[in-house]
Amino acid sequence: MNQRPTPNKERRNRTFEEIQREKELENQKQEVKKKKKGSPPKLPVLFPRLRLKRSVQYALVAAFFLILLGVVNRYRSGQICKELNITFISDNKDAFLSKSEIEKMIEEGYESKVVGVNMGSINLKKMEVILKGSPYISDAQVSKSFGGKLNISVKLREPVARIMNSDGTSIYLDKDGIKFPTANRHSSNVPLIRGALYENLAPRDSFHCELVKNAMPVIKYIDSDKFWNSQISEIYITQSNELIFYPQIGNIFIEFGEPKRIKEKFEDMKRFYDQVIKEVGWNKYKGFSVKFKGQVVAKKI
DSSP, X not given: OOOOOOHHHHHHHOOHHHHHHHHHHHHHHHHHHHXXXXXXXXXOOSSTTSOOXXXXXXXXXXXXXXXXXXXXXXXXXXXXXOEEEEEEOSTTTTSSXXXXXXXXXXXXXXXXXXXXXXXGGOOHHHHHHHHHTSTTEEEEEEEEETTTEEEEXXXXXXXXXXXXXXXXXXXXXXXXXXXXXXXXXXXXOOOEEEESXXXXXXXXXXXXXXXXXXXXXXXXXXXXXXXXXXXXXXXXXXXXXXXXXXESSSSOEEEEESSOSHHHHHHHHHHHIIIIIHHHOSSSEEEEEOOSTTOOEEEEO
């Protein structure tokens, strides 16, 4: 009776060619697995009956989106402007300008109303130039959206001080050193700068008064510090380029001296506030000085 050969015997009886074929098949399977793991995601087949290069497929997708964008733009251009959506980007909100004043400014620049005209006829760049022409506006962005809406984003100037000229006129000053006029409808709560000063309103982006220019780092420091911004109401600049502060509360003055060692002097002022004024009150001193390095000199009444 013939016995069936065991698996081990079968393996031993395989020819050399059979073993080689098995190894080749195994290697092919491993290669297929590696390709599947490292292969990039397949693009959707836009044209199933055509075999296109990947670069051609990308170009077709890009062309499709450009055509779609053109259709959208033509649709917007054919709409009628129904609304001006005005947004203020400023901590002061609409302190110096109201939305109705913005609308009036645009109408005067265009010499007609914008609401009711074709959206395609509205020149966005021209409108931005009109708005930036206002001394109260530092930046403006205009865009169109669906539904006939014109989006207008306005950034108002934020004053850090008010300069009182010797002749009684005054102007505001923002943190970038740009000058702009005061407004009848609003008065900002910022330090008043006095002295033998005179600063013309124009040009808006430059100083003629050297005393104000030199004091600008101190003015910016006060504006950036919540405590001193709430404490100091007036800055007097002497002809020798020294600063004297007058706080909101109390009949007291602070001799700051020249606009040097700014942070160090404010730290000395804060220590005097915390260690002396809080203990004895405002009525014991008529003023104190931090103009000398390393010391605070108090002047009693």
